[in-house]
Amino acid sequence: MPWMPQDTENAATTVSKPRHNDRPQTADDFAPRITPVRPRISVLIPCYNEAQSVADVVRTFRRSLPQAEIYVYDNNSRDGTADAARQAGAIVRHEPLQGKGNVVRRMFSDIEADVYLLVDGDGTYDAAAAPRLIEKLLAENLDMVSASRVAVDSNAYRRGHRFGNALLTGIIGEIFGHRVTDMLSGYRAFSRRFVKSFPSLSSGFEIETELTVHALELRMPIAEIPTPYRERGAGSASKLKTYRDGWRILRTILVLTKEERPLAFFTLLFAIFAGISVSLALPIIMTYLDTGLVPRLPTAVLATGMMLLAFLSLTCGLILDTVTRGRLEIKRIQYLAIPAPSATADPQR
Secondary structure: OOOOOOOOOOOEEOOOOOOOOOOOOOHHHHOOOEOOOOOOEEEEEEEEEOOOOOOHHHHHHHOOOOOOOOOOEEEOOOOOHHHHHOOOOOEEEEEOOHHHHHHHHHHHHHHHOOOOEEEOOOOOHHHHHHHHHHHHHHHHHEEEEEEEEEEEEOOOOOHHHHHHHHHHHHHHHHHOOOOOOOOOOOOOEEHHHHHHHOOOOOOOHHHHHHHHHHHHHOOOOOEEEEEOOOOOOOOOOOOOOHHHHHHHHHHHHHHHHHHOHHHHHHHHHHHHHHHHHHHHHHHHHHHHHHOOEEEEEEEHHHHHHHHHHHHHHHHHHHHHHHHHHHHOOOHHHHOOOOOOOOOOOOOOO
């Protein structure tokens, strides 16, 4: 049965008075009876030139989640995307800053809900899987449930994109933990405490990487569900540029590693600089031991400078690791200040 949101802020609380009878009164007679409410669900659809598919996406998610609020954020489209979404029944808003990351940041800032469902507007994701994503999120008290893509035809998931996704997901797994298999999926369900504690900084398609790292870094409870992934409809073109956006995602991984794992990052730099220094210094040391002379003074100075850089990098890593730990504690406290999904919603209703 699809999830049915209800526009209410808090769970209704009623206190029942014990009836006067012969049964002894207990503490349960005076305890408040809390009636869980159904969650407020918002479907978030960022769009750029998706007029060919967005109306069908809105309609299919309306059928799967009849009382969810469906938001389409138009990102400077020139093909009538906003009009098509509005005619299909979506709430249409606009974000002038170009890039998916900018749109998602605006959505997370503007919209208030208990459960957020993020999906692309290209019609490649299966709307029928939405209730399963939300059910798992609420029933298991999770903060993020991702749709792991399973291609239903050969053209849906290009081999190069599949290889790049596996490579980048593997890199993230080695650095932050192997808990996801499809890091770049654009179809996810989030709890309110995930969304409102997410410091979105990305501007483009690297937003999925940032979402994944946020969950892994705070050790949030997350899960994945395999879902069908279809080819784009006729007349619809992908906005993802394989090499340009692949490089941007890789660069984002490097930046997040520096910021979230500074000791490991700067220790690697220490090893590189120290290795170069030792390789330059060994021949000079051997010559000095044989002749008592240092004939290549510039090389000796370079080797000394590289070793100084090595220990400077190691020192930076140790200091920044302490700073990062403090930042992580603050982020964790902010995350815990927001109620868990099960505190405001009943997954059985």
